[in-house]
Amino acid sequence: MSDRGHLKKTNLAATAPASITTAGPMTGLADGPRGAKPRRMLSTRTVIVYGTLFVAAAYYLLPLYVMIVTSLKGMPEIRLGNIFAPPLEVTFEPWVKAWSSACTGLNCDGLSRGFWNSVLITVPSTVVSIAIASVNGYALSNWRFKGADAFFTILVVGAFIPYQVMIYPIVIILREIGLYGSLYGLIIVHTIFGMPILTLLFRNYFAGLPEELFKAARVDGAGFWGIYFKIMVPMSLPIFVVAMILQVTGIWNDFLMGVVFTRPEYYPMTVQLNNIVNSVQGVKEYNVNMAATILTGAVPLLVYFVSGRLFVRGIAAGAVKG
Template sequence: MTAGRIGLYLFLLSAVLFFAVPLYVMIVTSLKTMDEIRLGQIFALPRHFDLSAWITAWTAACTGTECEGIRVGFWNSVRITIPAVAISVFVGAVNGYALSFWRVRGSKLLFTLLMAGALIPYQVFLYPLVRAMATLGLYNSLGGIILVHVLFGLPLVTLLFRNYFVTIPEELFKAARVDGAGFWRILLEIMLPMAVPMIVVASMFQFTGIWNDFLLGLVFAGRDNLPMTIELNNIVNTTTGERLYNVNMAATMLTALVPLAIYFLSGRWFVRGIAAGAVKG
C-alpha cells in the first residue's frame, strides 16, 4: 500500500471520527440515567438502556413555562417545511425552465440580480421584511414564515433547475413547440418528468435548510408557530434545578432524525441529481 493511499485512509478515518464521536456521545448519553451521567464516563455504554429521556423530551420537556415536549415544535416544523418546500421547488423549476428555454427580454439581468440577492446575508433583509410582513398582515403567522422561506430559497432552487435544464438538448424543446405545445404543457409533461432527480436534490436542500433554520423562525413564525429548532433551544436553556443532559441529548436527536432519515432514504436520487447537472454552470 502506497503512502498516498495510507494518507487518504487516515484522512477519511479522521473525518468519520470527527462526526461520529459526538454523535455516539449524544446517543449513549440520551440512553443513560442521570446517575450514570454524573459518573463522567461519557464514552461508556449505558448499563441499562433507558428510553425515559426520549419520552420526556417528546412529551413533557419544558420549553419555558410550558411542559409539552418537543412534539409541538415538530408539528410546527412540518406545517412550515412541507408547503415551503413544495412552493419554492415548483416556482424555482418554473424560473429555471423559463430562463433556460424561453429567453425573454432581460432574463440574463433578472438571473444575475437573483443570484446577487442570494449572496447578501439574511440579516440585511430582516428589518425590511419585518416591516413588509407587518404591512401585509403576515408577521408572526404561519403564512408569513412560509413566504419568507420561499423567498430565500428561490435563488438556490432556480440556479439548480436552470443549470439542469440547460443540459437538455434544445431540439427537444423546439420539437415540442413545433407540435403546438405551450409553456405549461412543455414544463409539466416533458421537462418536470425529466427533472425528477433535480426535484429530489432541490427538495432535500430546501427541506434541510428550512427544517434546521433558527433565525427566520425566531423572527417571523410567532409564538404559536415556533419550529422544532427553537423549541430545542428553549428545552436546553430551560432549567428548574437539575439540568437533564439525557433529555437535552434526546431532544437534539429527535430534532435531527427527520433530515437524517431523508438523506438516507433519498441518497441515491441525490447523487443522481448532482451528477446530472446540479453543479454544472
C-alpha cells in the same frame, strides 16, 4: 512438375522462422500478459486515502455516538462522568420526556408541538418554492423572454445577500400586511428566500438537457406548459431531489427566522430545542437534552439517507454547472 513444387514447399517450410511455424494465426502478438500492472491492496496511496476518510468519519460520528449513549442513560449513570462508556442500563425515559413533557418555556409539552409546527412550515415552503423556481429555471433556460438576463442577474445577486440584513424590513412588511407572528408569514419568508438559489440550480440543469428535445416538442405543437410537464419534469427527478433536500434541510434547521417571525405557540422545533437546552431552572438533564437534539435532527437525516443517491446524481448531472 509436381516433384519440383513439393520440393519448393519443403524448402520454404524448413527455412521459415520457428515463431511463424508455431504461432499460427497469433503471429505478431507480444508474449506475456497485457494491460496495466495490478495494484497492491495496501499501497501508500490507499493507506493515506482510507486513513483520511476514517479520521474524518470518526470526527463527525463521535459526537453522534456521545449523544446516543448519553440519551440512553439515567442521570445517576451520567454523573459518573464517563461520556464514552455505553449505558449499563438502557432507558428510553429521556426520549419520552423530550418528546412529550420537557419544558420549552411556559409550556411543558415537549417537542411534539414544535415538530408539527416545523412540518406545517417546511412542507408548503418546500413545495411552493420548488414549483416556482423550477418554472423560473425552465423559462430562463428555454424561453428567452425580454429582460431574462437582467432578471437572472437579480436572482443570483439575491441568492448571495445575507438574509440577516433584511430581517428588519421584512418584519415591517409582514406587520403591515397582518402576517407577522403567524405561520403564514414564516412560510412566505422561507419560500421567497429559497427561490433565488433554486432558480439558479434549475436553470443550469435545464440548460444541460438536450436542446433537440425542446425543439422537437415545439415542432410537434407542444406549448410552454406541455413541454414543462411532459418532457422537462420527467427528466429532472435528480435536480428536484437536490432542491428538496436543500430546502428541507435549510428550513427545518432554521432558528433565526423561526424565533423572529413567529410567536411562542408557533415556534418550530429548533426554537423549542434551544429553550430546552438553555433552560436554567431545575436540574440540568443532559440525557433529555441529547434525546431532544437527536429528535430535532432526525428528519433532515432521514430525508438525506432516503434520497442521497439521487442527490449525488443531481449534483453530478449539472446542478452546479454554470
